[in-house]
Amino acid sequence: MSLFLPDVYQKSIYSINYESLKTAGVRVLIFDLDNTIVPITANEPNKRLKDFFEDIKNMGFTPVLVSNSGQKRVEPFKEGLFVDAACNAMKPLKRKYKKVLTVYHVKPYEVAAIGDQILTDVLGANRMGFVSVLVNQISTNDFSRTKFNRIVENMILNHYTKKGVFKRGEYYE
Numbered sequence: 001m002s003l004f005l006p007d008v009y010q011k012s013i014y015s016i017n018y019e020s021l022k023t024a025g026v027r028v029l030i031f032d033l034d035n036t037i038v039p040i041t042a043n044e045p046n047k048r049l050k051d052f053f054e055d056i057k058n059m060g061f062t063p064v065l066v067s068n069s070g071q072k073r074v075e076p077f078k079e080g081l082f083v084d085a086a087c088n089a090m091k092p093l094k095r096k097y098k099k100v101l102t103v104y105h106v107k108p109y110e111v112a113a114i115g116d117q118i119l120t121d122v123l124g125a126n127r128m129g130f131v132s133v134l135v136n137q138i139s140t141n142d143f144s145r146t147k148f149n150r151i152v153e154n155m156i157l158n159h160y161t162k163k164g165v166f167k168r169g170e171y172y173e
Helices: 018-023 048-057 071-081 097-106 118-128 144-163
Strands: 006-012 029-030 062-067 085-088 112-114 131-133
Touching: 029 097, 048 062, 048 071, 048 144, 062 071, 071 085, 085 097, 097 112, 097 118, 112 118, 118 131, 118 144
Parallel strands: 006 131, 029 062, 029 112, 062 085, 112 131
Antiparallel strands: none
């Protein structure tokens, strides 16, 4: 069950302590797209998100989008944020994550993966040895394939809550 427990839990991408990640040696930030950086109804990045990505680049990070969505969905964000992206990633499988390690010449401990889902983002990051960062989903609207994951995710979170190791709304670094 520890593969489902995030290393960091924060309200949103905007509340993460990026200086702390940098101090820990993280150089590459993998961001999930849907309900992590934008709601599923967004078709392009807004000004706040563009400014945010510029800020983290200026901090010395390399941001990369890794999404289970297709190219048509991911491309406007890749181009609008001026970042690399991997679509159809099939997270939590390791293939696209391994490619990030190869392309950017980094070790697993130099990568943080940030997402809103335990079964894809947190599990995938933990399986790779990345810093796993869970954020609250932006919207309760989900793609139909995600709705089942949310049911399983709630069971996992309830288990962690009963064990006293995780509670929604109690954020930690």
